[in-house]
Amino acid sequence: MILAELVVLGLAYGLLFGVLALGLTLIWGVMKVVNIAHGDFVIVGAYSSYWLFVLAGVHPILSILFTIPFGFGLGIIVYLGLVRRVAHAPELMSLFLTFGLSTLISSLLLYIYSPNQRAISVTFPSINGLGVILPGNAAIAAAYAVVVAVLLRVFLTRTYWGKAIRAVTEDSRSALLMGINPETVSMLSFGIGVAIASSVGSVVMLLQAVTPTGGGEFTLLSFVIVVLGGLGSPFGALIGGVVIGVVDNVASLYLPAAATPAIGFIILVIVLIVRPSGIMGAKGS
Amino acid sequence: MKLSGFTLTRRRSAELAVAVVLLALLLLAPTFFARISVLFFILNWIVLSESFNMFTGLTGYVNFGHVVFYGVGGYVSALLMANAHASPYLAVIAGGLASSVLALGISLPTARLRGAYFAIATLSINEAFLVTFDSWDAVGSAPGFTLPISYYQPVVEYYVMVVVAVACVAAMYAISKSRFGIALQAIRQQEGTASSIGVNAAYYKSLTLVFSGFFAGLAGALAIWQITYIDPPSAFDITITVNSISMAMLGGLGTAIGPVVGGALLYELTDLLGLSYPFIHLIILGVIIIGVVLVIPDGILGGSRRVLAKVRGRRRSGNG
Numbered sequence: 057m058i059l060a061e062l063v064v065l066g067l068a069y070g071l072l073f074g075v076l077a078l079g080l081t082l083i084w085g086v087m088k089v090v091n092i093a094h095g096d097f098v099i100v101g102a103y104s105s106y107w108l109f110v111l112a113g114v115h116p117i118l119s120i121l122f123t124i125p126f127g128f129g130l131g132i133i134v135y136l137g138l139v140r141r142v143a144h145a146p147e148l149m150s151l152f153l154t155f156g157l158s159t160l161i162s163s164l165l166l167y168i169y170s171p172n173q174r175a176i177s178v179t180f181p182s183i184n185g186l187g188v189i190l191p192g193n194a195a196i197a198a199a200y201a202v203v204v205a206v207l208l209r210v211f212l213t214r215t216y217w218g219k220a221i222r223a224v225t226e227d228s229r230s231a232l233l234m235g236i237n238p239e240t241v242s243m244l245s246f247g248i249g250v251a252i253a254s255s256v257g258s259v260v261m262l263l264q265a266v267t268p269t270g271g272g273e274f275t276l277l278s279f280v281i282v283v284l285g286g287l288g289s290p291f292g293a294l295i296g297g298v299v300i301g302v303v304d305n306v307a308s309l310y311l312p313a314a315a316t317p318a319i320g321f322i323i324l325v326i327v328l329i330v331r332p333s334g335i336m337g338a339k340g341s
Numbered sequence: 342m343k344l345s346g347f348t349l350t351r352r353r354s355a356e357l358a359v360a361v362v363l364l365a366l367l368l369l370a371p372t373f374f375a376r377i378s379v380l381f382f383i384l385n386w387i388v389l390s391e392s393f394n395m396f397t398g399l400t401g402y403v404n405f406g407h408v409v410f411y412g413v414g415g416y417v418s419a420l421l422m423a424n425a426h427a428s429p430y431l432a433v434i435a436g437g438l439a440s441s442v443l444a445l446g447i448s449l450p451t452a453r454l455r456g457a458y459f460a461i462a463t464l465s466i467n468e469a470f471l472v473t474f475d476s477w478d479a480v481g482s483a484p485g486f487t488l489p490i491s492y493y494q495p496v497v498e499y500y501v502m503v504v505v506a507v508a509c510v511a512a513m514y515a516i517s518k519s520r521f522g523i524a525l526q527a528i529r530q531q532e533g534t535a536s537s538i539g540v541n542a543a544y545y546k547s548l549t550l551v552f553s554g555f556f557a558g559l560a561g562a563l564a565i566w567q568i569t570y571i572d573p574p575s576a577f578d579i580t581i582t583v584n585s586i587s588m589a590m591l592g593g594l595g596t597a598i599g600p601v602v603g604g605a606l607l608y609e610l611t612d613l614l615g616l617s618y619p620f621i622h623l624i625i626l627g628v629i630i631i632g633v634v635l636v637i638p639d640g641i642l643g644g645s646r647r648v649l650a651k652v653r654g655r656r657r658s659g660n661g
Contacts, residue, residue, distance in 0.1 A: 090457040092464075141635055147456045151403045152590065153634045159583050160627030167620035272579070276468060279461045312476075321469040328462055329450050 058309065060188050066305030067298055068190065068198035072259060074297020075201040076274065077281035078208065079252035081293050084282070085225035086238075086245040087143055089150045093158040095274030097250045101127060101257025102266040103165060106174045109261075116176055116261050117196065123254045131250025135243050143242065158271060165268035175265035193262040200259050204252065205294055212290065221245050280324045367503050377499045381567055383608045384506040385560050389581065390588035390600035391509050392556035396549050397586075398595035399517060401529035402456070404550070406447075406463035407557060407585050409470050410440040412576035414558025415565040416480055422566070423488055433501065433562040440558025441551045448547035455532075467579060474573040485572025488565070498567050505563060509556045514597035516552070525549060580623065584611075587626045590633045593640025602642060 080094050101123040108114035108122060138157065142150040180192025212218040217240075223231040224241045232238055253274075260266065260274075277300070285296025300320065307319050367384075371377050393407045418436035421427040427435070451462050475483050516522050527535035528542050536542050565571050584607070592603025607629070611622045637644035 084457075090461065092460075138631060138635065145634075145638070146401065148397075148401050148403055149634050149638060151457060151460050152586065152630055155403075155405065155583075155586070156627050156630030156634065158627075159623060160631065163620050163623030163627055167624060272464070272468070276461070276465050280465075283458075321465045324462065324465055325450060328454060328458065 059306065061190070062305040062309055063302055064188055064190050065194055066302035068194040068301070069263070069305065070298035070301020071201035071205075071294065072197040072256060072263075072297070073277055073281060073301060074285070074294035075204045076253060076256045077278040077285065077297055078205070078290050078293040079249035079256075080275075080278040081282050081285075081290065082221070082245045082252075083249040086221055086228075087139070087242050088147070089139060089143065090154070090279070091139075091246075091249065092151065092154040092275055093161060093271070094249070094253055094278055095276070096158045096161040096271035097127060097130070097253035098257040098260060098274045099165060099266055099268060099271045100130070100161060101254030102261045103169065103174065103257075103268075104254070105258040105261045106176060106266075109176050109178075116178060116258050117200075120200070120255050120258045123258045124251050127251035127254030128247040130254070131247035132243055134250065135246040139246060140239070140242070158275070162269050162271055169268060171267060171269070173265040173267050176261050178262060197259045197263060200255075201294075204255070205290070208248075208290060217241070217244055276324075277320055280320045280327075283324060283327050364507065368500075371496050371499060378495060378567065379612070381495075381499050381502050382564075383605055384502045385564050385567075386584065386588060386608050387601050387604035388502075388506050388509045388556055388560040388563075390585045390592075390604045391506075391513050391597070392553045392560065393582075393585040394589040394594060394596075394600045395509075395513050395516065395556070396553035398589060398599070399522060399525040399529065400546055400549055402546065403460040404463045404553070405460055405579075405582060406465075406467040406470075407553075408577055408579060408581040409447075409467055410444060410554040410557035411561035411564070411581055412470060412474070412573075413443050414440040414561030415571050415576050416474070416561075417558075418562035419486070419488060419565045419571045420480065422492055423486060429492055429494075429497075429566055430501070433505075433559060433566065436562030436565075437555045437559035440561070441555035443558075444550045444554025445547060447554075448550045452543040452546045452550075467577060467582070471573055471577040474577065481572070483573065485570065485575075488569040490569070492566060493569055495567070498563065502563050505556070505559050509559075510597055510601060512552065512556070516549075517595070517597060521545070521548075580626075583623070583626050583630075587629045587633075591629055591640060593642040596640070596642060599640050599642055603640065606641075 076094075076098065080091060083089060083091050083094075104123050104126060105114075105116045105119040108119045109116060114122075134157070138153060139150070142153050178193075180196055182192045183190045183195050210218075212222055220231065220236045220241050221244065223234065223236055224238055228238055231241075257266075281293060281296040281300050283296075284299060285292035285294070300323065303323065304319050311319070367380070370380055374380065389407070389411060392410070393404065396402070396404050396407075414436035416436075417439040418429075418432035421432040421435055422429060447463075447466060451459055454462055474480055516525075524535070524540050524545050527540055528545060532542050561576070565576075588603040588607045589600045590603070591599075591607055592601065593599030607626075610625070614622055614625065633640065639647075
């Protein structure tokens with residue numbers, strides 16, 4: 057039964073991280089920029105929720121209502137102030153820029169809040185079905201991920217700007233010819249990407265403790281999922297997330313605890329060796 | 342690299358004179374400067390940043406895992422000194438060689454990766470090494486280990502550091518001026534086109550990473566010889582990569598002299614600030630990286646050259 061429980065748990069975590077990776081994919085699709093600071097925005101969201109909880113007693117679930125618009129605004133500011141200027145520069149420059157941003161965010165958080173771990177102890181009653189027990193917090197995380205995925209799907213397929221994002225992802229030059237403003241689309245997708253990351257941070261606060269420097273792990277995780285699931289494909293990101301979540305949890309049963317952080321890395325290396333140019337190579341160059 | 346074609350222009354001889362004076366000062370420093378450990382670490386940073394620049398500056402591929410070479414070089418040399426009582430010179434060379442072998446190993450699966458894929462793969466390699474060394478008992482796992490005190494020879498260490506730093510900068514200069522460097526430039530600008538006219542991109546990238554790893558490994562081995570202590574968080578600290586990137590970018594990416602200028606400047610800056618405010622140091626590095634990308638993508642040297650050219654041009658056209 058332990059195995060079944062780990063699979064279900066991995067499914068729940070995987071959905072959440074799949075949604076996180078979705079944010080990364082969205083930005084890449086439109087701008088061809090890999091946001092190395094993606095995970096740091098998760099930490100920003102997590103810290104926002106932590107302080108809202110500690111100082112004002114706001115429940116982490118409720119604080120999502122804050123971290124979504126906050127993340128969206130932050131994303132737009134970062135886009136307008138920084139990322140926009142390297143949109144047409146060599147890829148090297150956008151990598152350096154978002155890496156610098158990642159360093160800046162994590163060190164600012166370190167400076168302001170110290171390196172201490174922060175955690176919230178809020179527990180939801182666990183769910184018991186068919187003899188498999190799923191912790192309530194993980195169930196909430198999965199539910200949140202499903203809601204975001206559905207909303208995003210509706211946005212991308214039913215609204216003008218959603219369709220515009222897909223059009224630019226597909227073929228930016230033709231999209232421009234059709235009268236779609238790529239600047240606005242880039243701004244929007246960056247805002248949405250960061251909003252997803254920071255709201256996932258609120259949910260992460262329910263699952264684990266966070267530190268200011270924990271962002272790198274989330275960035276790597278998102279990237280592994282993106283590589284696995286298929287770039288530019290929201291559905292692929294969710295599948296990739298679920299695969300990573302399940303493999304990660306099940307492997308923890310058989311591998312020593314110290315080795316588990318390396319699992320994502322091993323998966324990444326295998327995927328990259330099997331498909332060296334990745335999905336990016338198939339699409340971009 | 343054809344020396345027969347080397348003619349002494351006025352600018353070249355000025356540069357040569359500056360280099361000779363600098364070298365003489367470095368060699369004489371222990372006779373008049375009490376804190377040679379400061380000089381040692383400036384040179385160590387220059388080597389780290391120059392070796393980062395050697396790969397990333399020349400190929401255009403970002404290696405976010407540069408510190409891995411530093412850490413492995415440090416570990417191999419420290420293990421040789423502490424467990425096998427090897428001569429420190431031998432241990433340092435072994436550290437460099439170990440890192441170049443590692444670089445070859447890393448480049449085999451990654452040399453075919455394009456752009457961001459390569460960058461993220463190297464970022465995850467960093468994570469993997471930190472985790473592995475942290476739980477590996479044979480290398481002291483999390484607590485790390487200390488070198489016997491008899492290995493502490495500051496003046497000898499300093500002179501070895503000078504030799505390595507000069508060799509590293511010279512190697513970067515030689516590579517960037519050679520046929521090899523031209524191939525790398527072609528890869529950086531248009532890898533597809535370069536491959537189609539017969540430049541074996543994967544081979545050139547691998548070999549460059551091996552050179553880069555060698556010097557970073559030497560830097561790691563030398564640093565551990567000086568610090569006499571090693572543990573995973575300090576050996577595989579991503580801050581070291583951040584520092585190397587900032588220094589290379591500040592001075593000028595892809596130039597031999599860039600990391601020398603950037604390294605010396607930034608070390609002084611962080612030395613002044615870093616001691617009392619550890620986190621501010623990282624904030625400043627983040628701001629420097631972002632600022633350089635947005636304002637002077639070709640670094641201080643390139644930027645000032647452009648400003649000078651503009652001023653001269655204006656003077657010539659008579660606008661004052």
